[in-house]
Amino acid sequence: MRHSILNLEESKIREVANAGMGRSDVLAFWFGESDEVTPDFIRQAAIESLQQGETFYSHNLGLPELREAVSRYMSDLHGPIAADRIAVTSGGVSALMLAMQMLVDAGDRVVAVTPVWPNLTAQPVILGAELHCVALQPQANGAWALDMPQLLAAITLDTKLLILNAPNNPTGWTLTRVEQQTILDHCRSTGTWVLADEVYERLYYEPSPNGCAPSFLDVAEPDDRLVVVHSFSKSFLMTGWRLGWLVMPASATPHMGKLIEFNTSCASVFVQRAGIQALQRTDEITPRVVAHLKQCRDTLVPLLQAVPGIQVAPAKGGMYAFFKLEGHSDSLLTAKRLVAEAGLGLAPGNAFAPQAQGWLRWCFASQNLQRLEHGVERLKKWAII
């Protein structure tokens, strides 16, 4: 077996979750997933497709109807984005891996902004790339901030790819439009591709004209070296469906079709039918989901802020409270102890970057706000002992 795979770290989030598996008394907030079932009408679309016998292979790039629906949805948010720039993928993580396969040779320099979902930094390692991480800096108020000169200095002429996730999992950090323009200009000058994981764009709690976070699509030209990754998981409560999409320059799309053929062939037609429904009726789902998530955030964060020794800022986007717990410097150990001793399931900060050692991630996507309150009670009791 390859050494890089033997040495590849298991997700520390999974490590903690596995330690608590099968314990019904644990309040689990470790995964980035709402506890709400996918809306009925979306499930119904898949059921009808199955009943109609849509059980065959489909086009590598996705059903034309779905690509058109994605095009309309994205164009509403970011101005015209044609269907020939879109590929349907088997989930956001698959979209990310496909993009990296398209862009990164073994030995290539790849820059990633961290803390970040560990999958984003594991993928270039799997492909044999040379990964260079630029860490956000924790501020006194618990928010994390980008040191722009440090990032630009890291993106050199031989940097093939820059990986960014904003709104950010786990920190809730977001990029401003000006920052995106600055990064894009710099990457144009170095010939670096930008891979922007924008799956949380709709889960955005700041005022904005289009109801979503600033996107690289708002500042880039259609033929810029930009690939944007999206997922149905978060904005449509569809984590388990494994459906996502990519936006790229139209010239790249046929090549992406080949990569999809050679990685996953295609997404299931009945899953794509569900995706079409989700996009067409996004107004019935996403605003409600976002409003509720904001309530979750605004319930959880003040409660955490009231706990002595906790440093946390409200996330501008995403679905996580990321906080530092004083006196508990080993996040993984803390997270495991919280499961075992307090029945509270959180993700360890050092799963996302070494700089986030001592931090914990709490996914606040909870249907029942009281679950969040109970969780804080457990944390307080445990921390005081």
Added chain:
Amino acid sequence: MRHSILNLEESKIREVANAGMGRSDVLAFWFGESDEVTPDFIRQAAIESLQQGETFYSHNLGLPELREAVSRYMSDLHGPIAADRIAVTSGGVSALMLAMQMLVDAGDRVVAVTPVWPNLTAQPVILGAELHCVALQPQANGAWALDMPQLLAAITLDTKLLILNAPNNPTGWTLTRVEQQTILDHCRSTGTWVLADEVYERLYYEPSPNGCAPSFLDVAEPDDRLVVVHSFSKSFLMTGWRLGWLVMPASATPHMGKLIEFNTSCASVFVQRAGIQALQRTDEITPRVVAHLKQCRDTLVPLLQAVPGIQVAPAKGGMYAFFKLEGHSDSLLTAKRLVAEAGLGLAPGNAFAPQAQGWLRWCFASQNLQRLEHGVERLKKWAII
């Protein structure tokens, strides 16, 4: 973009199919797919799961119930294979890509036996491996045969991986148990991993004690450097579901779990529920499918053999008639002309290896045997003009 991706050939099968898309008058036999819808009780299992709200993430390696069901199914065929050697994947092609990611570094020497499904040779190229192909040899009767000394000579001490697909797509060639033992012994001596794509093992038309083709699992030890890839697509009429599995040494399974996390996260729970039903009730599906496919083969092949200038042998396994058409040396051109001029959709032989230039692949998985007869009529008329 990477040069290796720019230069990566599109599947020539797709190229021909795209040329005939939307033409309802084409008799299409180009894809490796039955035209029969997935059995109702399998679809029903997915529908019930969706109705019950199983729309969340699941374990990277698959539902424990599904891994147990695969274990029982595989053990029935090949002797004890424990569930801890099994990973559930998002289709057979994903299983193949995952196995290659686990085993192949950029620059590594990989040997593949061809002609073969083009995905198997594209994947090592995507990963930057150095691919060396060993071609089967066409015999006078239209069958293809392995030159064992040539294969063994190609598997050197620095060969990381041997890729084999038997029963073979497209040629219908199969391996004997003795040949598998010879290959395994040699690979043990060179430290080479064997990646055996055995998705067609149940579609086998020779007498056999266990109702399936010889498998490397029958001759290997549990800790041999062997990964076997399977799919629900062919034996259970589930192409569009994107569900497959891997069998590997138990020590490799946790590492495969990481790769699944970083490639696709997991297969959808409702799709896995369908897989459980398929395995539990395989006796209601697979024997009927195989008996019908044998009828298809035994309808098509004699008809083809009666056409002047055609060389074809009945496949021992799989679902393809692979034949040489005299006087038509450019397969891709021939396949495109057949679509345009005769309304007949076949796959060009050179999609599978340069050595199969001049050959055509006909997927005989047709519910209606008359469709096959009509196809041959079209071919005959066209070939005589």
